[in-house]
Amino acid sequence: xxxxxxxxxxxxxxxxxxxxxxxxxxxxxxxxxxxxxxxxxxxxxxxxxxxxxxxxxxxxxxxxxxxxxxxxxxxxxxxxxxxxxxxxxxxxxxxxxxxxxxxxxxxxxxxxxxxxx
Amino acid sequence: xxxxxxxxxxxxxxxxxxxxxxxxxxxxxxxxxxxxxxxxxxxxxxxxxxxxxxxxxxxxxxxxxxxxxxxxxxxxxxxxxxxxxxxxxxxxxxxxxxxxxxxxxxxxxxxxxxxxxxxxxxxxxxxxxxxxxxxxxxxxxxxxxxxxxxxxxxxxxxxxxxxxxxxxxxxxxxxxxxxxxxxxxxxxxxxxxxxxxxxxxxxxxxxxxxxxxxxxxxxxxxxxxxxxxxxxxxxxxxxxxxxxxxxxxxxxxxxxxxxxxxxxxxxxxxxxxxxxxxxxxxxxxxxxxxxxxxxxxxxxxxxxxxxxxxxxxxxxxxxxxxxxxxxxxxxxxxxxxxxxxxxxxxxxxxxxxxxxxxxxxxxxxxxxxxxxxxxxxxxxxxxxxxxxxxxxxxxxxxxxxxxxxxxxxxxxxxxxxxxxxxxxxxxxxxxxxxxxxxxxxxxxxxxxxxxxxxxxxxxxxxxxxxxxxxxx
Numbered sequence: 001x002x003x004x005x006x007x008x009x010x011x012x013x014x015x016x017x018x019x020x021x022x023x024x025x026x027x028x029x030x031x032x033x034x035x036x037x038x039x040x041x042x043x044x045x046x047x048x049x050x051x052x053x054x055x056x057x058x059x060x061x062x063x064x065x066x067x068x069x070x071x072x073x074x075x076x077x078x079x080x081x082x083x084x085x086x087x088x089x090x091x092x093x094x095x096x097x098x099x100x101x102x103x104x105x106x107x108x109x110x111x112x113x114x115x116x117x
Numbered sequence: 118x119x120x121x122x123x124x125x126x127x128x129x130x131x132x133x134x135x136x137x138x139x140x141x142x143x144x145x146x147x148x149x150x151x152x153x154x155x156x157x158x159x160x161x162x163x164x165x166x167x168x169x170x171x172x173x174x175x176x177x178x179x180x181x182x183x184x185x186x187x188x189x190x191x192x193x194x195x196x197x198x199x200x201x202x203x204x205x206x207x208x209x210x211x212x213x214x215x216x217x218x219x220x221x222x223x224x225x226x227x228x229x230x231x232x233x234x235x236x237x238x239x240x241x242x243x244x245x246x247x248x249x250x251x252x253x254x255x256x257x258x259x260x261x262x263x264x265x266x267x268x269x270x271x272x273x274x275x276x277x278x279x280x281x282x283x284x285x286x287x288x289x290x291x292x293x294x295x296x297x298x299x300x301x302x303x304x305x306x307x308x309x310x311x312x313x314x315x316x317x318x319x320x321x322x323x324x325x326x327x328x329x330x331x332x333x334x335x336x337x338x339x340x341x342x343x344x345x346x347x348x349x350x351x352x353x354x355x356x357x358x359x360x361x362x363x364x365x366x367x368x369x370x371x372x373x374x375x376x377x378x379x380x381x382x383x384x385x386x387x388x389x390x391x392x393x394x395x396x397x398x399x400x401x402x403x404x405x406x407x408x409x410x411x412x413x414x415x416x417x418x419x420x421x422x423x424x425x426x427x428x429x430x431x432x433x434x435x436x437x438x439x440x441x442x443x444x445x446x447x448x449x450x451x452x453x454x455x456x457x458x459x460x461x462x463x464x465x466x467x468x469x470x471x472x473x474x475x476x477x478x479x480x481x482x483x484x485x486x487x488x489x490x491x492x493x494x495x496x497x498x499x500x501x502x503x504x505x506x507x508x509x510x511x512x513x514x515x516x517x518x519x520x521x522x523x524x525x526x527x528x529x530x531x532x533x534x535x536x537x538x539x540x541x542x543x544x545x546x547x548x549x550x551x552x553x554x555x556x557x558x559x560x561x562x563x564x565x566x567x568x569x570x571x572x573x574x575x576x577x578x579x580x581x582x583x584x585x586x587x588x589x
Contacts, residue, residue: 003301006301006302006304006305006558007301009305009558009562010301010304010305010308012566013308013312013565013566013569014130014131014134014135015131016566016569016570016573017126017127017130017131017569017573018127018128018131019127019573020123020127020573020577021127021128021131052158052162053162053163055160055162058118058159058160058162061124062118062122062123062124065123065124065127065128066122066123066124066576066577069577072577075573075574075577075578076577076578078574079574079575079577079578082574083519086519087517087518087519087522088518089517089518089519
């Protein structure tokens with residue numbers, strides 16, 4: 001295999017690692033349907049010597065990167081779909097499970113869909 | 118910051134790798150050191166100065182250890198006493214003060230009040246590396262490092278800084294001094310190794326951890342015998358995949374930046390004796406103990422009683438190294454006793470048994486030892502009595518299919534190396550994929566990427582991501 005392909009492969013993996021952050025700064029918030037109140041926005045702690053020493057800034061940053069990335073709702077939906085299709089597990093109590101067309105539908109979305117029809 | 122966190126995986130690591138590969142060769146060591154300082158300061162900002170200042174002192178002291186300088190032995194002792202002293206102060210002073218206070222209270226004295234000492238992350242690991250450097254330079258096994266950056270690189274390189282592998286100076290001295298750009302094949306090999314380690318940690322160790330947490334929730338008093346066995350066996354696999362996964366990630370990261378760290382695990386649950394178990398489990402700790410404690414004590418070249426004492430003493434120190442708690446000491450002594458037993462006639466009898474029975478015996482002893490390791494000694498005794506009272510064969514909670522599938526995968530992988538041929542194939546796999554049969558990379562690479570994506574998804578959606586060896 002040529003060196004170029006190997007370099008592309010390696011760089012590709014780094015891009016996959018950085019993808020959540022790259023998407024965070026390049027996607028518009030409006031493009032993502034938010035989760036229904038499951039995750040609250042984390043308040044930002046300002047960086048200062050004090051907040052760095054007592055690790056409150058680091059904890060805050062970790063919280064933001066874990067819970068407040070723009071793609072989080074999409075990632076959660078993908079994870080839930082995988083859990084359902086691979087293991088038959090669904091995570092929400094108010095869920096209508098439609099195995100016929102292989103999709104999960106939240107109860108909250110049904111009235112909207114009915115209105116559209 | 119642990120490797121299996123979004124902050125490390127999606128921000129720190131890509132940023133580090135980009136800076137590392139874009140910088141000229143002369144600056145690469147500096148980049149590693151700077152990012153290592155940031156890595157450590159992120160999790161322990163108060164202690165980064167302590168780590169740097171103690172490293173400066175050790176480096177200056179090491180100049181007196183090499184060559185023909187007078188009083189070399191005294192300087193070696195100063196270095197060892199200083200490093201061990203700091204380790205004892207940070208790691209054990211709370212334990213000693215707490216015990217002294219309890220004993221005093223029992224005899225009617227007032228409780229001693231003391232300010233709790235915080236533990237610098239990874240102190241057990243970097244202290245052992247500092248001692249390794251001092252001893253290897255003193256023994257003239259390796260030339261001392263002339264540059265402080267090289268020394269700092271050896272001590273604080275972030276892949277192995279907080280949870281090992283414990284790299285002896287002799288293992289990497291040549292790699293540090295003659296640092297070269299690593300080969301592309303090694304980079305890819307390192308990447309695969311990192312992803313395998315991450316998957317072991319995220320999918321398998323965390324699945325076993327879920328079971329362990331559920332069992333802990335039930336409480337020893339309420340659990341059935343089946344629960345207690347499930348909990349003990351689940352912890353046995355959790356700690357293996359947790360720690361070996363972290364070691365794989367560290368070795369993989371090392372390869373990506375041009376360092377070959379020693380292996381830390383080799384299918385430990387396939388061991389046919391506790392002696393063999395310690396040649397396959399946390400290999401770098403075992404090697405360190407052998408080179409810097411067991412052999413200086415006389416090793417095997419002593420009388421029988423002295424040999425037994427040496428074994429017990431080394432395992433007492435191994436237990437204590439894991440933490441300041443009675444359970445770790447008992448855990449170390451428990452292993453030491455079995456090691457001695459295997460050197461007597463019992464060992465001879467054991468070797469005559471079919472190999473599968475030997476593996477089962479070792480696995481049984483190890484499961485029991487992890488019970489002692491994982492909880493306070495009084496709870497462990499209660500837990501062990503629960504395991505042998507046969508009070509119920511029903512598990513108290515439902516285990517999801519997902520967890521069963523992931524746990525089964527873990528069990529299969531733990532025993533996959535039972536056949537020598539399979540073990541050799543698994544060990545040679547990275548080389549086969551990256552060097553000999555490169556077309557295999559077209560299969561391996563997409564699988565690795567899918568695993569990486571799944572790990573990121575799992576880490577972003579799951580709030581449960583414990584790491585056992587972080588606190589050592």
